[in-house]
Amino acid sequence: MPWxxxxxxxxxxxxxxxxxxxxxxxEYQLGERFPSVRDLATEASVNPNTMQKAMQDLEKxxxxxxNRTLGRTITEDSSxxxxxxxxxxxxxxxxxxxxxxxxxxxxxxxLQFMNSELKLTLD
Amino acid sequence: MPWxxxxxxxxxxxxxxxxxxxxxxxEYQLGERFPSVRDLATEASVNPNTMQKAMQDLEKxxxxxxNRTLGRTITEDSSxxxxxxxxxxxxxxxxxxxxxxxxxxxxxxxLQFMNSELKLTLD
Amino acid sequence: MPWxxxxxxxxxxxxxxxxxxxxxxxEYQLGERFPSVRDLATEASVNPNTMQKAMQDLEKxxxxxxNRTLGRTITEDSSxxxxxxxxxxxxxxxxxxxxxxxxxxxxxxxLQFMNSELKLTLD
Amino acid sequence: MPWxxxxxxxxxxxxxxxxxxxxxxxEYQLGERFPSVRDLATEASVNPNTMQKAMQDLEKxxxxxxNRTLGRTITEDSSxxxxxxxxxxxxxxxxxxxxxxxxxxxxxxxLQFMNSELKLTLD
DNA sequence: GTGGTCTAGACCACT
DNA sequence: GTGGTCTAGACCACG
Numbered sequence: 001m002p003w004x005x006x007x008x009x010x011x012x013x014x015x016x017x018x019x020x021x022x023x024x025x026x027e028y029q030l031g032e033r034f035p036s037v038r039d040l041a042t043e044a045s046v047n048p049n050t051m052q053k054a055m056q057d058l059e060k061x062x063x064x065x066x067n068r069t070l071g072r073t074i075t076e077d078s079s080x081x082x083x084x085x086x087x088x089x090x091x092x093x094x095x096x097x098x099x100x101x102x103x104x105x106x107x108x109x110x111l112q113f114m115n116s117e118l119k120l121t122l123d
Numbered sequence: 124m125p126w127x128x129x130x131x132x133x134x135x136x137x138x139x140x141x142x143x144x145x146x147x148x149x150e151y152q153l154g155e156r157f158p159s160v161r162d163l164a165t166e167a168s169v170n171p172n173t174m175q176k177a178m179q180d181l182e183k184x185x186x187x188x189x190n191r192t193l194g195r196t197i198t199e200d201s202s203x204x205x206x207x208x209x210x211x212x213x214x215x216x217x218x219x220x221x222x223x224x225x226x227x228x229x230x231x232x233x234l235q236f237m238n239s240e241l242k243l244t245l246d
Numbered sequence: 247m248p249w250x251x252x253x254x255x256x257x258x259x260x261x262x263x264x265x266x267x268x269x270x271x272x273e274y275q276l277g278e279r280f281p282s283v284r285d286l287a288t289e290a291s292v293n294p295n296t297m298q299k300a301m302q303d304l305e306k307x308x309x310x311x312x313n314r315t316l317g318r319t320i321t322e323d324s325s326x327x328x329x330x331x332x333x334x335x336x337x338x339x340x341x342x343x344x345x346x347x348x349x350x351x352x353x354x355x356x357l358q359f360m361n362s363e364l365k366l367t368l369d
Numbered sequence: 370m371p372w373x374x375x376x377x378x379x380x381x382x383x384x385x386x387x388x389x390x391x392x393x394x395x396e397y398q399l400g401e402r403f404p405s406v407r408d409l410a411t412e413a414s415v416n417p418n419t420m421q422k423a424m425q426d427l428e429k430x431x432x433x434x435x436n437r438t439l440g441r442t443i444t445e446d447s448s449x450x451x452x453x454x455x456x457x458x459x460x461x462x463x464x465x466x467x468x469x470x471x472x473x474x475x476x477x478x479x480l481q482f483m484n485s486e487l488k489l490t491l492d
Numbered sequence: 493g494t495g496g497t498c499t500a501g502a503c504c505a506c507t
Numbered sequence: 508g509t510g511g512t513c514t515a516g517a518c519c520a521c522g
Contacts, residue, residue, distance in 0.1 A: 010497065025227035036509065047499050052510080068253045069507045069509045089226055093240055096219040103212055104148035107241070117216055118230070130437050133521065170522060256506065271473030293507060335472055339486055342465040349458055350394035353487070363462055364476070379512065405494065416514050421495080438494045438521045 003044040011046060015054035023063050023074060024085040034064065034072040126167040134169060138177035146186050146197060147208040157187065157195040249290040257292060261300035269309050269320060270331040280310065280318040372413040380415060384423035392432050392443060393454040403433065403441040 005014055022028065034055075035043070041051040055072065058064045062080055065073050075081065100110050128137050145151065158166075164174040178195065181187045185203055188196050198204065223233050251260050268274065281289075287297040301318065304310045308326055311319050321327065346356050374383055391397065403424075404412070410420040424441065427433045431449055434442050444450065469479050 012497085021225045025225065038509085049500090049512095050498065052512095053497095055510090066253065066510075068511095069505085071509060085226060089223065089228065089236060090240065092219065092222050092226070093237065096215065097241070099215050100212065102144045102148060103208055103215070105212065113212060114216065117213065118220070130435060134437075135521090173522065176522095258506085267471045271471060296507070331472055335469065335474065335482060336486065338465065338468050338472070339483065342461065343487070345461050346458065348390045348394065349454060349461070351458065359458060360462065363459065364466070381512085407494085418497095418515090419513065421497095422512095424495090435495075437496095440494060 005044070005046075012050050012053040012057070015044065015046070015051060016057050019054065019058060020061075020063060024081060024088065028074045030074055030078055030081075031076040032074045034074065036071060126169075128167070128169075135173050135176040135180070138167065138169065138174060139180050142177065142181060143184075143186060147204060147211065151197045153197055153201055153204075154199045155197045157197065159194065251290070251292070258296050258299040258303070261290065261292065261297060262303050265300065265304060266307075266309060270327060270334065274320045276320055276324055276327075277322045278320045280320065282317065374413070374415075381419050381422040381426070384413065384415070384420060385426050388423065388427060389430075389432060393450060393457065395450075397443045399443055399447055399450075400445040401443045403443065405440060 003018070005011055034040070037052050037055060038048050040055075041048040044051065055064060055066075059066050059072075061084075062077070063075055063084070065075055067073060097110065100113075105113060126141070128134055157163075160174050160178060161171055163178075164171040167174065178187060178189075182189050182195075184207075185200070186198055186207075188198055190196060220233070223236075228236060249264070251257055280286075283297050283301060284294055286301075287294040290297065301310060301312075305312050305318075307330075308323070309321055309330075311321055313319060343356070346359075351359060372387070374380055403409070406421050406424060407417050409424075410417040413420065424433060424435075428435050428441075430453075431446070432444055432453070434444055436442060466479065469482075474482060
């Protein structure tokens with residue numbers, strides 16, 4: 001894992017986003033046990049408190065279950081995961097579309113632009 | 124104009140982004156005169172100092188020309204504008220593509236997803 | 247039995263409260279024999295050590311008598327039970343009254359509120 | 370203000386509850402400015418970080434608005450406050466009713482008990 | 493001067 | 508050994 005962290009945005013937010021994406025993209029098993037906060041913090045070269053804050057936020061979202069002294073596990077609610085992934089994808093898409101519109105790209109121009117830019121990858 | 128401002132990010136940054144998009148998208152004439160900082164600040168319900176800082180940054184980027192006592196005008200360098208617009212569009216696109224990949228969408232799935240979500244608008 | 251356990255408070259405390267309420271409310275006969283710690287633990291999906299700790303605390307309170315190899319029984323001291331029940335009820339009531347006062351409910355408003363909310367049940 | 374804090378439960382939780390009750394009971398003006406986190410922390414004899422955590426949770430509930438460097442203010446959404454107050458009162462009442470039922474008090478007995486205990490105040 | 497963030501280090505209850 | 512909490516102290520961006 002890279003754990004590339006920018007100091008322009010709160011580290012705990014970046015940790016959240018990074019872990020959330022890994023979970024939503026299916027890299028972890030449902031119900032799989034998480035490393036301890038201390039281990040994760042060491043791995044990410046971050047203070048345990050910072051990692052702790054990220055984990056607590058992920059708990060509130062329901063992605064991670066806290067079993068007190070037994071450590072944390074990934075949620076087993078697969079429909080929750082799928083919904084969140086789809087929801088996040090939609091928000092990402094519409095955010096992208098809105099930004100391009102603000103730059104003056106109509107839907108047709110957006111399509112053309114993506115074709116010319118991603119031709120190599122999408123075709 | 125909405126001037127929707129979030130208090131999660133620096134105000135002056137949001138002002139810059141907002142004005143920059145309006146310029147790049149072609150809503151202003153080349154060389155057109157800008158409202159005064161005070162008027163803009165009033166319109167955006169923002170401290171004049173904050174708007175001032177935004178304008179100075181836009182000057183550094185070359186989008187806005189400061190004519191001293193004659194007020195500020197939009198640059199007349201159309202190629203600069205076009206380059207910046209294209210550059211920003213590219214960055215936006217690749218950022219979007221990267222985010223979708225992190226959510227586990229391959230190029231093909233991305234294409235399918237956009238078709239199903241934007242069918243109404245793009246067709 | 248539900249055995250609903252929150253992981254925000256110590257498990258053994260919740261077990262104590264749960265069992266204590268069952269005893270005080272009169273669901274058990276005086277002197278009745280208790281299930282074994284292991285059976286109770288299994289039933290509550292809890293580590294036997296945790297249930298053990300709860301039982302020991304209940305013994306200290308005098309609610310449960312430990313007869314060594316003969317297992318545990320409910321106390322036969324009916325006045326003890328009645329006193330504890332009344333005492334707990336009083337504390338519960340005054341705690342409730344205090345909380346409502348902190349929300350700005352005077353005694354009159356509290357009475358009105360209870361009437362309107364519990365009309366169906368109390369009338 | 371007393372700021373009586375028990376060390377049996379998280380301090381930041383107690384701070385939240387304390388402040389929330391003060392707001393819901395109407396002790397503050399709508400839109401009123403809050404003391405700074407540092408001042409509140411000093412007043413409550415608590416570390417600023419602990420008070421900070423409490424304030425952030427109250428923000429998430431919508432009770433407090435954060436204006437960045439301009440400090441925090443009470444929300445001006447009076448209907449939100451009224452709804453939260455009523456909701457909290459209801460939950461408090463039903464929690465009380467449930468606890469009394471677990472002690473074996475039927476609705477009639479609950480009524481009698483309250484009459485005998487609160488006679489002085491309620492009559 | 494405000495809130496936000498982070499680190500370092502410590503103690504605690506719990507299983 | 509786990510997560511939770513708290514303190515102390517520091518730095519930063521912002522307005």
